[in-house]
Amino acid sequence: MKKTLLIAGLSLAISTAASATNPDVNDWDAVIEQAQNQTVYFHAWGGSQEINNYLKWADQQLQSQYNVTLKHVKVADIAETGAKLLAEKAANNHSGGSVDMVWINGENFKSMKNNQLLFGPFAPSLPNWQHVNLDLPVDSDFSEPTLGLEAPWGVGQLVFIHDQQTLNNPPQTYTELLSYAKAFPGKISYPKPPEFHGSSFLKAVLIELTNNDPQLQQPVDEQTFDAFTAPLWSYLDELHPNSWRAGKQFPSGTAQTLQLLDDGELDLAISFNPNAVFSAQENGTLAESTASYAMQSGALSNIHFMAIPWNAQSKAGALVAINFLLSPEAQSRKGDLSIWGDPSVLKQSVLTGSAAKTKLHKSVPEPHPSWQTALEQAWLKRYNQ
Template identity: 40%
Template sequence: MFKKKVVSLALVITILLLSIIGCTSPQAQKQEENVLEQEWKEVIASAKGTEVNFYMWGGSRTINQWVKGYVAKNLKEKYDITLNMVPMDATDFVNKLLGEKQIGKKEGTIDLLWINGENFKTAMDNELLFGPFADNLPNYNRYMNTDSKQITTDFGFPTKGYEAPYSKAQFIFIYDQNKIEKAPYSFEELIAWVKSHPGKFTYPALPDFTGSAFVRHVIYEITGGYEQYYNLEDEAEIRKKIRPALEFLADLEPYLWREGETYPSTIAQLDNMFADGEVLMSMGYDPSKATSEIVKGTYPDSARTFVLESGTISNTNFLAIPFNSPNKAGALVVANFLESFEAQLSKYNPENWGALPVFSYDKLNDQEKEELADLDLGIATLSQEVLDKHSVPELPADLVPIIEDEWNKIVGK
């Protein structure tokens, strides 16, 4: 009697496991087999009346409201798709997918991901993503510069069509035009300004994200650009190549705030120093930062933004579809909508989010350019056209820890 109960329980468990992790519904199996071969109108038809689970970072109320409001409303009205926003850190949902891959769960719960950087590389290395799908999106081909490294690489790692661009961030410098008559637009002018205004410039100590990005700009300028680093794998050679830039920064220390004896520990500390007039420049990864701080009353109304003539680092964050998404057609339609001019313009509006759009300005028609020009970005935000013309890509993600280690040895010792 006891043995029979054990066998029965084991059988029930086995059946449940098979139904949960080992099987794929006929609808999902059919989508996986042919969704990338379908005409776009067929993809839209397949997605009609379905639900799409969008897993994304949920730490911003502003972003969450835009997704659950504007995006969800338009998807329902245009495509009869119900969007479910599921807040979760990227590392957590990548680990979730890793676990599902290991146990053979062919039909999961995630349809669409907001992802980039090391999390994308981990997902690709472990075959966690569906695709390549980017070329199947009409808006990807209509609005994106598909030859740009900012679209085809993610922190130096080839996207291979397994990601579709979603938003951009770009490094900017901030200054007070009442105290600095003319912004130093070239790297040489910036360094000359720093030396002629000792104690009025600094940057956050590494590994602060913004401080680390500033140091990468110096590496680009001193060592001859970013291209040479994409094919470097030998760590000793990388350290040798970046050393002249770090020695340059060490030599610059006597002209920095407190003569470089100490650095702000965070970008927030540097922002406070700029607001108090202790230093005359700040920096950031959000081109709308100065405008936002003016609106908050943190920065003076005379705060303005500039980028270097040679370009400032920008990176892209992306959308991806898991290997076991149960609704790949729906995920494709949602991704395509998020890449539309309409959605990107709404996202760019500071009242909605303020995130940089991923479309190429050169691919917009006259009416779209006019709508873009009419958007009020605030008095201290540079135009999309200016930012696009002064943009350079990130280094591969695995170089960043090496740079930070060398900075601590040579500069921050």
């Protein structure tokens, strides 16, 4: 009898653990109940004080509204988190993982998806999905179908920032940018790949130099890669000697380009947020005379997403956190030009304040995610010092 009870109890415990590990997103009341007292470890880029402050606010709201704690684990490159998850899978750690949420897109999403490292599908079942602007490409990530494995968080566009008092007519194409660098040596640079903004710069230049060849929407063909990308390397071979510090050194990221612009060392800073200039002006990082713009052909654009690892310890808490971050309240604050200014993925009709007034640039789609890795590796082979 005791043995029967023990087996029954063990079966119930296993069933309860499985239920706790994999909440039913279609039963939202149960998700909220399971999320009580959970701590969600959110692996996200930590290179922006505005974003860090926003996530502190989100944590305060989640604690007060849902009794869920959001811990921002600051990472320089989310690929590090992908490697951590792969190691956990190799060690058969299929529950109680160290990562509960990730901020991803592009190659990192494709890698996690292909290696079955993600929980879901869940995104279309979230209560706040009803507010998402489905005119945006929220079901595709760098041409890779999301299949509900990640929820959209914001819109990114590659833009350049300049001081109108020192540069009133900035370059409108990457070809003009090269000419400008030659005319004013030392005043142009870009972050060192594989830093995200630096890699984005490489892709944007290649898109222009190849007239956005349809081949860019397909996986990289290793047989033709060198010939296809030859114009990019020729371009960079001319640009680097005329760049900041003669191309012997590169900024570490967008924050440093903003600082170098403010210090007068660079004439252009780079960002993947079309509203970044307003936030920088608000916090005193940049002068009021600065402005942002996109190249004449448009801005390299993508959606950035949030996902949950397959072995997350606090899946219910992560679902509650993601749903909150998709709420009109959270998206309006995120889009506030004085707070973060990240363009929203929601319908404008549900947004308030300056978030509802954001204007996006003409969009240039991202290449297939395999191009990012291939370009980064080729760049490092040629220029890493």
